[in-house]
Amino acid sequence: MATVDGPHLTTPFPELRGDGLRLRPWDADSEADVEVWLRGLTDPEFQRWNTPIRSVTDVESARESLRGKELGMADGSAASYCITDTATGAPLGHIGVNAIHLVLSHARIGYWVLPESRGQGVATRALGLAAHWALTGLGLNRVELDHAVGHDASCRIAERCGFRYEGTLRGAMFEAGRRDAFRDMHLHGRVAGDPEPDGL
Template sequence: MPYLTAPVLAAGTLARAPQPVLLTGDGLVLRPWRAGDAPAVHAAFQDPVLHQWHIRSCDSEEEAASWIEEWRTAWEGEDNAQWAVADADTDELLGRVALREIALGDGVAEVAYWTVPGARGRGVAARATTTVTRWAFEEVGLMRLELLHSTANPASCRVAAKTGFALEGTKRNGFLHRDGWHDMHLHARLRTD
């Protein structure tokens, strides 16, 4: 049965080129993950705050290395794009920003991020989100980006607001966290915003 509309973006839109390095212009670099990032990822996931908002734990540097390999190869699959967020001068890992659940045909993806404890309160998540959002709209041509976070996570809500993601509603019992079901705020930005 034929579709009545054409895909927003064709398959191959991302994979036809290497994953780019993106600069925020204010001291951060969003770069593809490297095998050498495993110790820093493992250390980041020892943080109780990450345990509060994420469903995965990382028990070893070897496990972190396997995640990084998944993140690196996901680019070719075009359904997930992950960047390390690092200090542009020192290359110190400050966090991660991602486009997940990419649906090229629909022109939609979900933005996700985390930061290491020492990077919090410095605007790292907002700066990385702004940069990946601009790239997704202007360079790739996506039409809509969504951002989900627990309603119990006001820091993530502030990031969404700072980066122009309008609150569209609340998904009741939208995600199972370690401490039970959380209502989730759904924020979104359109290319036309």
Template sequence: MPYLTSPVLTPGSLARVPQPSLPAGDALLLRPWRAGDAPALHAAFQDPVMHQWHIRSSDSVEEAAGWIAGWQKGWEGEREAQWAVVDDATDELLGRVALRQILLGDGVAEVAYWTVARARGRGVAVRATTALADWALEEIGFHRLELTHSTANEASCRVAAKAGFALEGTKRSALLHPDGWHDMHLHARVHTD
């Protein structure tokens, strides 16, 4: 049975070219993850704040290296696109930003982000999320980007709003965290925003 509409994005929209590095202003760069980032990635996940808001932990540098290898394959398979957020001058890891759950035909993906402790409160997450969203919507042609976070995570809510993601509602009891089920805010940005 044929579809009545054409795909928003076709296979190859991402993978036909190498994953780009994206400038985010004020010496901030989004670049593809490298194998050598594994120690810094592992260290980032030792932060208790990461354990509060994320449902994964990293037990070893080797495990973090496995995540990076998987993320690199995610770009090739157009399932996800993950970037290290780094200081452009020093290459110091400041965070991560990603497109997850990519549905090319629908032109939809989920945005995710985190920052390391020393980068919080400096606008890193806002600049990185804005740069990623601008690229995805304007250069690649995604139609809609969604972003979810725990309703208890007020800092993440501020990042979403400052990055232009409108609050659309609350998904009740939507994600199991280590301390129980959390309601999740749903934010979105669409191409016409």
């Protein structure tokens, strides 16, 4: 696996643990991981708020998508993690520190949680863990998070984890299920000098 030179960045990226969660790399050769990835990306609630650039509709496209995540992990451009329960190992969702840019010292975080794991603080705990690592372990200055306007749960999670609302980006993401129409999204940001959020 490649090594990426930089002040704080080497790959492979580490597993992250804390607050009852283990964030581990996805495995495209694992049938279980592929099934979880497919379930997550075809979940109606996920599709309501997200339209991936490349569709994931079956096992093969899910495996191909996960291979792309592995490549990002290998070249240091993204850290894609399966969120799991520390005690049971059960998969709970996904979180990724994406678009890692060492020169500008920033990245973008995205996440989703499986239907059966919602309402348990999984996204908040995983976001707090990943953001802390990005700003300390990776040594980045800024981490961004964005979501479709109207996704109030994501707004609350972002603010709970110290990501301040910074504005609305007009026509910045696809409409649900379409690639020929666009909608607005909220931008949240957190920088290294911000105080740690209470309770995380």
